């Protein structure tokens with residue numbers, strides 16, 4: 119017997135996934151990598167990072183990998199929307215599942231998309247910079263970070279879909295958060311003492327910073343204690359957001 | 373003693389904390405029975421179903437489904453019931469894929485599912501539409517898909533919330549027969565409708581709901597004996613009318629609404645001449661008068677007043 123949450127995952131893959139849109143959304147950050155990476159590489163000398171000297175495009179590649187859980191999460195949140203739009207949300211709530219299975223069904227799909235998207239980013243990055251990763255075992259750690267971050271962002275977007283009344287507002291808010299999280303993080307530039315204090319505060323309040331930093335270390339350097347702390351922060355935030363999502367979705371209007 | 377599949381005991385439900393849209397409702401349904409809930413728009417049928425199907429928490433009272441309390445065993449109950457919602461619900465895919473995915477969600481074994489899909493496509497006349505996407509179906513076809521889907525999985529109890537809305541008369545009859553056939557094989561059914569004849573044809577027992585309360589309950593022959601061959605006199609008058617004396621004169625159920633009088637009775641032929649004389653004697657003008665077969669609405673009015 120297949121567990122209910124996996125049956126719901128399969129359904130979401132079959133029903134709620136449009137391959138074209140999916141590929142476009144998770145492929146989008148590769149434009150950052152190609153356009154910004156190549157453009158700024160001409161301006162910026164190599165970046166010194168944890169004792170290594172890497173090109174700007176290489177510096178950027180962990181950033182676009184770490185964006186995948188966010189994008190996958192927003193796709194997951196929109197699945198709740200379409201289920202409500204077509205009346206299936208209520209139907210599934212009276213189905214042979216535990217309530218939490220519905221949430222898990224969406225989170226698992228986001229995990230698949232985010233790991234799939236990350237692999238795509240690795241591929242683009244390899245084609246562009248010829249570099250993937252220093253220590254191959256770290257790939258497993260990166261996948262783990264991506265999986266945990268998927269819980270974080272999918273939960274965030276599920277909360278948003280529960281509380282936001284219209285799909286237009288949902289999309290606008292998603293765009294807004296996307297810009298804030300992307301640009302006020304260490305995805306595009308290192309956060310250091312030269313960073314304006316306001317931006318520094320926002321960046322360190324931004325979970326994406328911790329995800330990017332740990333993925334970057336896993337790609338280029340050996341792991342240190344700060345990575346452990348970053349990963350812990352991501353794990354704790356994911357747990358909190360998941361609980362929040364589970365509570366708020368009990369209140370979801372049908 | 374028959375096994376009770378549904379037991380609702382003094383249920384009261386509210387959405388806003390003030391108005392009770394289900395107000396002290398009690399009934400039970402035995403195994404294999406088809407129980408009809410009848411009522412006008414807003415009577416509280418769907419709210420009652422939502423409670424029994426574990427979507428709404430119970431505010432006051434007790435609801436037991438298949439011997440289990442809905443507040444404690446929601447998941448276990450949901451595994452054994454089927455629900456056809458009043459609102460449209462389908463997946464964004466073809467008819468066939470809708471059925472396949474739904475069967476997969478219920479973990480129906482592959483071979484069994486295949487056979488059942490063919491069966492329901494046949495019964496609900498969807499065979500020629502199997503490749504059509506659900507959102508491109510007509511209203512009645514969507515409803516058929518929604519009902520058909522629910523028969524793919526095993527269940528002990530089926531909730532049907534106005535499943536025949538939008539179906540043509542032939543389809544309606546064959547759906548009703550299919551449900552009845554399943555009930556004979558042991559399925560318990562809770563059925564809501566606004567159509568009296570439908571409940572009469574299908575249901576073993578019927579409850580009429582109004583404003584959140586059950587106002588009449590019984591087998592269809594009970595109810596027929598009580599409310600059958602009723603007729604309604606509608607009179608539009610102009611002039612002052614003493615409602616109390618009218619009520620004394622015609623103890624049958626009289627409803628006065630501004631300048632409209634309604635009398636629901638089995639022997640309107642006797643009442644009508646008296647009524648005209650009564651009104652004439654008081655100088656009240658009759659603007660319009662008619663005698664009609666009682667609608668469900670009139671039965672309600674009669675039951676409520």
Ligand SMILES: Nc1ncnc2c1ncn2[C@@H]1O[C@H](COP(=O)(O)OP(=O)(O)OP(=O)(O)O)[C@@H](O)[C@H]1O
Pocket residue numbers: 387388393411412413414415416417418419420458566
């Ligand atoms: N989600 C909701 N929030 C607030 N009020 C609601 C909600 N759903 C129903 N109501 C109110 O509860 C009352 C009963 O509604 P319900 O849907 O149970 O009626 P019904 O008998 O199923 O009617 P119909 O025949 O139109 O389907 C109505 O007055 C309705 O306005």
Ligand SMILES: [Mg+2]
Pocket residue numbers: 417418419458533
């Ligand atoms: Mg209803």
